[in-house]
Amino acid sequence: MEGMLKCSANYVPLTPISFLERSAIVYRDCVSIVNGDVKYTWRETHERCIRLASALAGLGISRGDVVAALAPNIPALYELHFGVPMAGAVLCTLNTRHDSAMVSALLRHSEAKFIFVDYQFLQIAEGALEILSKKGIKPPLLVLVQDCDQPTPISSNLEYEGFLAMGKLDFEVRRPTDEWDPISLNYTSGTTSSPKGVIYSHRGAYLNSLAAILLNEMSSMPVYLWCVPMFHCNGWCLTWGVAAQGGTNICLRNVSAKGIYESIAQHKVTHMGGAPTVLNMIINASAEERRSLLGKVTVMTGGAPPPPEVLFRMEEAGFNVTHSYGLTETYGPGTVCTWKPEWASLPRDLQAKIKARQGLQHLGLEEIDIKDPVTMKSVPPDAKTMGEVMFRGNTVMNGYLKNLKATEEAFNGGWFRSGDLGVKHPDGYIELKDRSKDIIISGGENISTIEVESVLFSHPAVLEAAVVGRPDDYWGEIPCAFVKLKEGFNASEEEIIKYCRDHLPHYMAPRTVVFEDLPKTSTGKVQKFILRKKAKAMGSLKKPSISKL
Numbered sequence: 001m002e003g004m005l006k007c008s009a010n011y012v013p014l015t016p017i018s019f020l021e022r023s024a025i026v027y028r029d030c031v032s033i034v035n036g037d038v039k040y041t042w043r044e045t046h047e048r049c050i051r052l053a054s055a056l057a058g059l060g061i062s063r064g065d066v067v068a069a070l071a072p073n074i075p076a077l078y079e080l081h082f083g084v085p086m087a088g089a090v091l092c093t094l095n096t097r098h099d100s101a102m103v104s105a106l107l108r109h110s111e112a113k114f115i116f117v118d119y120q121f122l123q124i125a126e127g128a129l130e131i132l133s134k135k136g137i138k139p140p141l142l143v144l145v146q147d148c149d150q151p152t153p154i155s156s157n158l159e160y161e162g163f164l165a166m167g168k169l170d171f172e173v174r175r176p177t178d179e180w181d182p183i184s185l186n187y188t189s190g191t192t193s194s195p196k197g198v199i200y201s202h203r204g205a206y207l208n209s210l211a212a213i214l215l216n217e218m219s220s221m222p223v224y225l226w227c228v229p230m231f232h233c234n235g236w237c238l239t240w241g242v243a244a245q246g247g248t249n250i251c252l253r254n255v256s257a258k259g260i261y262e263s264i265a266q267h268k269v270t271h272m273g274g275a276p277t278v279l280n281m282i283i284n285a286s287a288e289e290r291r292s293l294l295g296k297v298t299v300m301t302g303g304a305p306p307p308p309e310v311l312f313r314m315e316e317a318g319f320n321v322t323h324s325y326g327l328t329e330t331y332g333p334g335t336v337c338t339w340k341p342e343w344a345s346l347p348r349d350l351q352a353k354i355k356a357r358q359g360l361q362h363l364g365l366e367e368i369d370i371k372d373p374v375t376m377k378s379v380p381p382d383a384k385t386m387g388e389v390m391f392r393g394n395t396v397m398n399g400y401l402k403n404l405k406a407t408e409e410a411f412n413g414g415w416f417r418s419g420d421l422g423v424k425h426p427d428g429y430i431e432l433k434d435r436s437k438d439i440i441i442s443g444g445e446n447i448s449t450i451e452v453e454s455v456l457f458s459h460p461a462v463l464e465a466a467v468v469g470r471p472d473d474y475w476g477e478i479p480c481a482f483v484k485l486k487e488g489f490n491a492s493e494e495e496i497i498k499y500c501r502d503h504l505p506h507y508m509a510p511r512t513v514v515f516e517d518l519p520k521t522s523t524g525k526v527q528k529f530i531l532r533k534k535a536k537a538m539g540s541l542k543k544p545s546i547s548k549l
């Protein structure tokens, strides 16, 4: 159209850096972050991030270089989310559960030039650097983040506060030249395979942060309690999102029911997030740990399927739960189960079942669909026909680092293929049934392990449950449940099996129940591949009998 002029007045690459710059003025003297006795204001956080960027640039960091971090939810990790992009670099937050071998592999793969390490993880990081040195690879420079009550250096490494002091406040921030420029590198949780390096852009991070604010129902100046690891999908994009709203970030080094209840009471928390395991921790808190909620606390859950029972009990405890689903590849949250007023009058257990559905794409994403992975045709909205969950839009990753083949496979057909299986309800909302690697096929029938787990979770004695396929000579596979009981509760294998048979079609009920602690990733997902190995080692049940089913 004639008369248009694309220039810096009307076209600026989107970047979350602008959230911080605005908040440093609007929310200047408001508290930005609290970690024990340490508190900063938004003006201070902004200045610290500029210094961080300046120090990185001064030590040779250029556009596109990778800067890694190995830390729990502490102010330094928050500051790195702005300081690193402000130096034009790419932040790679590493999972704190990794060992030295994995950290060294990811440092090597990402070619990180720096690694910022919390003192608790110093040994792991030093082990990783040693592995790299032994292989003749130049290790990244380590910057140690000490606790405020450790004034004297605990190692000979560069120290974070000293590092910031090297930076200059008049540093010219290196904004992205193109909004598609990478802002962060997030390795997947490695639940089903080895971690893949997912690249996020400034544009995607900007859009998903805004979407996360909306789906968390965050207005100006929320008080956000950090239970989601900031290293996981950049804290579901709320590292940037809380800055946009001038909120207060409450850090929690170790997530526990006691710590959560205490923080809520002390800081008047308005919002928090957590995988269903965190919710489970909250609802099973002891009477001494529990405190009554004085204000409304909105909790966003996701990262794994939330059992309806858990959602039901969270709401009973007074929390307002929002359910979102996504993958590392979709910047964390990709959908939201938007609540409709007419559902509020339904029985509470039915409300929980409705909320356990994954919903529809959030406002930052273009489209989500359930498709036949071969024909790419949408499945009918009959709540029965299963297909693969696929995403399309501006909050889908740029690609996998150094793995074009995997990137092309993931985007084959013009959609991002999630590897999750689900159905579409008549109202258009989607419901996940399983990951394609986890679904059990028994006698030709698909068994959704999520559905079986939901029933197990509703048993009064069950604290945690996961279901995998056990090989079977007759059926191919049969469901095998791994269950952790609540403290002080008892239940036998027969009792659990009977309970499932009373609540599910018989073929879906587990035929074996193993009582033990469940292996989990640090992002709250059960490592089913470990359980599958155990189930496989059990072999087929001795006498497969049709009459029993």
Ligand SMILES: Nc1ncnc2c1ncn2[C@@H]1O[C@H](COP(=O)(O)OP(=O)(O)OP(=O)(O)O)[C@@H](O)[C@H]1O
Pocket (backbone or CB within 6 Å): 188, 189, 190, 191, 192, 193, 194, 195, 196, 301, 302, 303, 304, 305, 306, 323, 324, 325, 326, 327, 328, 329, 358, 418, 419, 420, 432, 434, 435, 523, 525
């Ligand atoms: N709300 C949810 N309900 C059900 N499942 C969920 C939900 N949110 C996330 N998930 C599961 O988590 C997966 C995404 O996990 P993530 O990206 O953290 O790494 P991962 O897939 O576990 O790791 P890897 O790909 O290395 O195995 C989704 O594909 C889905 O299976």
